[in-house]
Amino acid sequence: MQVHGKTKVLTHKIAYLIEEKNVRPWQILAITFTNKAANEMKDRIEAIVSEAAKDIWMGTFHSIGVRILRKYIDRIGYNSSFVIFDMVDQKALVKETLTELNIDDKLFSERSVMYEISNAKNDMLTPEDFEKRAGGNHRLQTISKIYYLYQDKLKRNNALDFDDIINFTIKILMENMDALEYYSEKFKYVLVDEYQDTNKAQFTLISLMAAKYGNITVVGDNDQGIYSFRGADIQNILNFEKDFPGTKVIKLEQNYRCTKNILNVANSVIKNNPKKFPKELWTENDDGAIVKVHSSDNEYEEATYMVEEINRLKREEYYKYSDFAVLYRMNTQSRPIEDIFMREGIPYKVVGGLKFLERKEIKDIIAYLRLIQNSNDNLALKRVINEPKRGIGKTSVDQIEKFAEENQISIYEALKRTEEFGLSRITEKVNGFIKIIEELKKEEGLISELIKITLDKTGYIAALKEEDTFENQNRIDNLSEFLTVAQEFEVQYAENTLANFLENLTLSSDIDSVEDADNSVTLMTLHSAKGLEFPSVFLTGMEEGVFPGYRSIGEEKELEEERRLCYVGITRAKQNLFLTSAKTRTIYGSTTCNKISRFVEEIPKEMLDGYEELKTKPMKFEDKPYEWKNTKPTFERNTSWINSLSNSTVSANVDLSKYKIGVSVYHKKFGEGVITEMEQEGDDLKLDINFTKVGHKRLMANFAGLEIV
Numbered sequence: 125m126q127v128h129g130k131t132k133v134l135t136h137k138i139a140y141l142i143e144e145k146n147v148r149p150w151q152i153l154a155i156t157f158t159n160k161a162a163n164e165m166k167d168r169i170e171a172i173v174s175e176a177a178k179d180i181w182m183g184t185f186h187s188i189g190v191r192i193l194r195k196y197i198d199r200i201g202y203n204s205s206f207v208i209f210d211m212v213d214q215k216a217l218v219k220e221t222l223t224e225l226n227i228d229d230k231l232f233s234e235r236s237v238m239y240e241i242s243n244a245k246n247d248m249l250t251p252e253d254f255e256k257r258a259g260g261n262h263r264l265q266t267i268s269k270i271y272y273l274y275q276d277k278l279k280r281n282n283a284l285d286f287d288d289i290i291n292f293t294i295k296i297l298m299e300n301m302d303a304l305e306y307y308s309e310k311f312k313y314v315l316v317d318e319y320q321d322t323n324k325a326q327f328t329l330i331s332l333m334a335a336k337y338g339n340i341t342v343v344g345d346n347d348q349g350i351y352s353f354r355g356a357d358i359q360n361i362l363n364f365e366k367d368f369p370g371t372k373v374i375k376l377e378q379n380y381r382c383t384k385n386i387l388n389v390a391n392s393v394i395k396n397n398p399k400k401f402p403k404e405l406w407t408e409n410d411d412g413a414i415v416k417v418h419s420s421d422n423e424y425e426e427a428t429y430m431v432e433e434i435n436r437l438k439r440e441e442y443y444k445y446s447d448f449a450v451l452y453r454m455n456t457q458s459r460p461i462e463d464i465f466m467r468e469g470i471p472y473k474v475v476g477g478l479k480f481l482e483r484k485e486i487k488d489i490i491a492y493l494r495l496i497q498n499s500n501d502n503l504a505l506k507r508v509i510n511e512p513k514r515g516i517g518k519t520s521v522d523q524i525e526k527f528a529e530e531n532q533i534s535i536y537e538a539l540k541r542t543e544e545f546g547l548s549r550i551t552e553k554v555n556g557f558i559k560i561i562e563e564l565k566k567e568e569g570l571i572s573e574l575i576k577i578t579l580d581k582t583g584y585i586a587a588l589k590e591e592d593t594f595e596n597q598n599r600i601d602n603l604s605e606f607l608t609v610a611q612e613f614e615v616q617y618a619e620n621t622l623a624n625f626l627e628n629l630t631l632s633s634d635i636d637s638v639e640d641a642d643n644s645v646t647l648m649t650l651h652s653a654k655g656l657e658f659p660s661v662f663l664t665g666m667e668e669g670v671f672p673g674y675r676s677i678g679e680e681k682e683l684e685e686e687r688r689l690c691y692v693g694i695t696r697a698k699q700n701l702f703l704t705s706a707k708t709r710t711i712y713g714s715t716t717c718n719k720i721s722r723f724v725e726e727i728p729k730e731m732l733d734g735y736e737e738l739k740t741k742p743m744k745f746e747d748k749p750y751e752w753k754n755t756k757p758t759f760e761r762n763t764s765w766i767n768s769l770s771n772s773t774v775s776a777n778v779d780l781s782k783y784k785i786g787v788s789v790y791h792k793k794f795g796e797g798v799i800t801e802m803e804q805e806g807d808d809l810k811l812d813i814n815f816t817k818v819g820h821k822r823l824m825a826n827f828a829g830l831e832i833v
Contacts, residue, residue: 130343130376134315135165137341138180139172141313149179153311153333156184157318159631161655165317178618181311185326186286186631189293193284194623196296196303202282205498205623208630209283212482213503214238217281221273232266240267241274245287246323246355248294251275280534282500286631290325297332308336318655319344319364323355331367340368343376347394350651350689358685379405379695381657383412385731386694386701392727394691397684414733417666417703417724423457426706427464430662433702434470434645437660445471449646449658451693453671455795456711456817457664458647462793465645475648481629484832485588485599486606490629492578496564497622499536502528506535512587515553523547536561571625572610579603593779595831650693661697663690666705667718690723703732778826780809789830794818796833 138154141147156162162183170177181188194204209217218234218241244254251272258264278285284292297304314334316322319342322330334340342364349358365371379387387407416433420426430450437443450461450472458474465472481490488511491504499505502525510516521535527545528538539558542551560581567574579585585603588596613628614620646658665671671690676682694701703724708717720738729735783789787799797815804810809825823830 130345131161131165131168131317133343133376134317134341135168135172138169138315142173142176147313149173149176150181151310151312152180152182152315153188153313154180154182154315155188155317155330156182157321158655159184159187159628161317162187184631185329186289187627189289189329190627190631192293192296192303192307193289196300197292199296199300199303200292202279202284202292203498203500206282206284207494207498207501207504207626208289209278209281209285209503210630211238212487213283214285216503217277218270218274221270221277225269225273227266227270232263232270237267237270240264241271242287243355244271245285245291246325248291248325248328280500280532281502282498283503287325290329294325294328294332297329304332307333312337313339314341316340316342317344318348320346320349320358320361321351321356322360323357325355327357327360327367334368338368338370347397347688348654348692350654350685350692352685375403377403377405379407380409381698382407382695383409383699385412385414386697386699389415389701389727389731390691390694392731393687393694393723396726397687413700415701415703415727415731417705417732417734417738419705419707419720419738421706422708423460423706423710424464426664426704427461428468429704430461430664430702431464431468431470433662434660437700443660444643445645446643447659448662449648449653449656449660449696450662450664451648451650451653451696452664453650453673453689454665454711455649457670459793459818461647461664471644472647473644475646475652482833483599483602485584485602487833488584489575489578489603489606490626492564492582492584493575493622493626495536495561496574496578497626499561500534502535508582509557512583514557516550516557520547520550570610570614571620571622572607572614574622575607575610591779595779650689653696654692657696657698659698660700660702661693662702662704663693664704665709666703666721666724667709668721669716669718670709670711671721671723687723780825782832783809783811783825783830788833789813790833791815791821791823791828791830794821797821 134154138152141152142149154162154165156165166177166180166182169180169182181191183191190208193202193206197204197206215234215238218237219229222229222232222234222237249257251268254271255265255268258268278288297307311333314330316330321344330340342361344361346358346361349356349361352358360367365373382390384407387405387409391405418426418429420429434443434445434448437447438445450458452458452461462472462474464470481487488508491501491507494501494504495508506521506525509521510518523545524538524542524547525535527541528535531538536558539554542548542554547554564574564578564581567577585600588600609629610625613625617624617628650663668677672683672686676686705718705720705724708715710716724732783799783802785799785802788796789799790796791813794813794815795817797813799811800814800820801812802809807826811823811825811828811830813821813823815821
């Protein structure tokens with residue numbers, strides 16, 4: 125038997141079942157973790173079996189779950205027009221819940237609460253289960269109260285979060301024997317990609333689907349299990365033979381991506397983890413370039429070294445910018461890299477920055493579409509009821525929301541009864557809004573046409589054109605691009621419904637949006653890089669305390685996962701691999717001096733170019749001993765590129781009135797943040813902003829290039 129890569133094994137097995145075993149395409153269920161992987165698999169299978177591929181149920185766990193829920197969710201008290209809340213919506217709902225329960229968000233941040241609730245759902249714990257498990261733990265008891273109300277609010281919005289999709293699918297199958305019988309009979313063959321990344325809920329769903337016939341094929345690599353923080357359980361793949369007796373294990377040890385030198389480095393690192401399925405990867409590829417290791421004095425010099433190597437390979441071996449990827453353990457590591465790349469004119473894109481779908485104008489139009497689809501969606505309604513301005517202010521909306529809660533109805537229904545609770549002054553404006561939504565609900569035809577009509581009837585485009593600024597023109601351009609998104613959906617998907625379009629948007633991931641055609645260097649975290657490959661890779665921050673991180677050092681289980689993550693990073697490289705580190709690094713305002721990562725030390729030195737220099741090169745410290753302190757680096761950053769911009773170019777058309785305390789903004793280097801203080805300074809505003817990734821920054825509004833989100 126010829127050995128193939130993991131994805132090729134699945135695609136060829138599906139083709140074999142259809143062509144050689146006469147299995148009907150609709151009897152096959154194939155599950156992946158990203159839309160990109162699902163689409164690639166569809167294309168490969170279609171190239172072999174042509175039209176038959178269209179009848180295979182193929183998609184992510186979530187997209188498969190949604191298909192089942194659309195048919196059966198009424199059995200658990202939801203309407204089939206439900207919407208799926210993304211991370212931003214979930215955060216807003218948690219914030220509402222904290223306010224309603226009068227819980228201090230400094231003690232219980234939205235992020236930490238969302239993390240606890242998501243972990244509970246991954247372990248298939250209902251609010252009742254979570255409360256029992258909390259016992260006498262005060263913090264967990266408080267989170268259980270939040271979980272109860274959060275789940276209640278989701279239901280009132282006729283909405284689900286990501287974790288609900290799989291759990292509710294399981295609930296329906298386990299409580300409705302007719303549904304379980306239908307799907308377990310329908311899917312005679314179940315195939316799963318990246319099985320090492322499955323959590324308890326996903327394992328349960330797979331087990332239910334495969335229970336009747338037991339024909340299950342999974343591919344995975346126990347050395348690439350890196351998502352335990354999302355609830356993934358490496359034991360699922362390690363215990364597969366026990367869970368599914370009669371299993372045949374086939375090792376795929378040939379690597380088609382990496383050179384021999386890169387593969388040898390990967391093997392030398394991962395062999396330090398305990399093995400259940402020992403394997404030694406090999407390749408027929410050439411030896412290739414020896415892996416380079418380099419240590420700089422600080423993170424800015426580390427980034428400068430990357431620039432030098434990128435330019436060298438472009439000059440000497442004709443590489444393109446898109447052939448390079450910079451991988452790091454934490455998002456915060458990207459800031460100095462971006463600084464140096466901008467200074468040196470290296471085009472780059474950051475995977476995981478402010479995504480197109482998270483821009484204000486795009487979130488607004490999506491909220492309109494969600495409201496058209498599901499009038500119970502209170503979050504969507506509150507976002508757009510006064511966008512553009514209709515004279516329906518926050519005070520009025522708060523009163524309407526209070527009436528809705530007291531009467532256990534949606535805010536949309538409450539809008540129709542404003543005169544009952546003393547808001548007759550806005551009845552006409554509210555009725556105008558309701559009329560627009562009701563008219564839009566009646567629209568039929570293409571999604572792209574519905575978007576155009578929505579932007580017109582709501583007055584959204586007209587409001588942007590009325591205030592003719594560069595920023596507003598940019599928003600209009602983004603909305604035009606959103607029409608392209610809709611048109612591409614119409615071509616790609618046969619079921620051209622608003623519900624399917626919204627699902628497709630919500631269930632997309634960072635990786636789905638990574639385009640190869642864009643000639644720029646890719647910057648991303650190691651976790652985001654899973655499943656991708658690049659001709660040249662820089663694996664940065666190879667220091668104890670950074671990678672592996674401080675939290676994992678001393679914890680055997682966590683250290684093993686960090687080593688698997690390193691293995692994943694190394695094997696993203698096809699031809700050139702660079703392992704870089706810094707002798708001093710400033711993260712979160714603290715400057716530390718770290719020794720080289722144990723993962724580098726685990727590699728035989730003859731496999732590395734630059735190791736001797738790494739050990740002997742002295743650190744530059746201006747003739748004085750290094751002091752541990754919470755401060756900025758002692759070296760200066762080159763900001764001449766900022767000063768070279770004329771004031772008129774940077775500050776033209778910046779509307780200072782849009783900045784208010786509490787407003788969320790986005791900065792292309794620092795990410796998302798919230799304005800905490802403002803101070804007038806001449807014709808400009810000095811803004812204090814608390815950024816999620818990098819903490820507090822003080823910026824001048826005219827020069828910051830901020831976007832409202």
